[in-house]
Amino acid sequence: MNNIEYKTKQKQAILNFLKNNRDNHVTVNDISVYLENNNCHVGITTIYRYLDKLLEQGTVRKYTVDNSTSACFQYVDPSKTCHEHFHLKCEVCGKLIHLHCSHISELCSHIFNDHGFKPDMMRTVFYGICSVCSQKQENNGGNL
Numbered sequence: 001m002n003n004i005e006y007k008t009k010q011k012q013a014i015l016n017f018l019k020n021n022r023d024n025h026v027t028v029n030d031i032s033v034y035l036e037n038n039n040c041h042v043g044i045t046t047i048y049r050y051l052d053k054l055l056e057q058g059t060v061r062k063y064t065v066d067n068s069t070s071a072c073f074q075y076v077d078p079s080k081t082c083h084e085h086f087h088l089k090c091e092v093c094g095k096l097i098h099l100h101c102s103h104i105s106e107l108c109s110h111i112f113n114d115h116g117f118k119p120d121m122m123r124t125v126f127y128g129i130c131s132v133c134s135q136k137q138e139n140n141g142g143n144l
Contacts, residue, residue, distance in 0.1 A: 011050055013040045018060060018075035025063055025072035025096040063087070063096065072096055086121055090130035092137075097130065 017034050018026065028047050035042045051073055054060040063072040086104060088097040104121070112118050129137070137143065 010035075010040065010042045010046060013038070014042065014047060014050055015054075015059075015075075018054075018073065022075040022077055023098075025074050027070040027072055029070065031073075087125045088130070089125050089127050090133055091127055092129055092133035095130050095132075096125075099126070 013035055014031060017031055021030075028044060028051070031047050032042070032044060035047075051060060051062075054073075055062055058076060060073045060075055063074065086099040088099050089095070090097075108119055108121065
């Protein structure tokens with residue numbers, strides 16, 4: 001019985017982390033570091049298995065942006081509808097940002113109407129430098 005309770009505590013800790021970071025994309029490593037820092041020892045395999053179950057249930061979304069980075073996960077709040085959106089990826093720190101902007105639908109309409117192409121908004125990523133990294137570059141004379 002203790003073994004079952006322990007696994008439930010591990011799963012609850014993972015789910016709590018995801019909920020508390022619902023506005024962020026997190027990696028398995030982010031989850032693992034958080035759990036270790038909070039004395040909740042969970043193996044990487046266990047984290048992946050539980051994330052797979054959460055994906056099947058629709059509780060989390062998985063984002064794979066490019067081949068050079070780990071997959072990112074995000075908690076899906078059942079009380080909110082997640083609208084389609086593009087993503088912004090910082091090439092310096094690796095942060096993945098949801099782009100919620102009213103002009104996106106205009107851009108998609110233009111691409112479809114003028115070019116006959118319908119972009120997959122959940123998989124479309126704009127690469128560049130986030131405001132935090134840009135500010136660091138400015139403060140360091142253009143160097144990070």
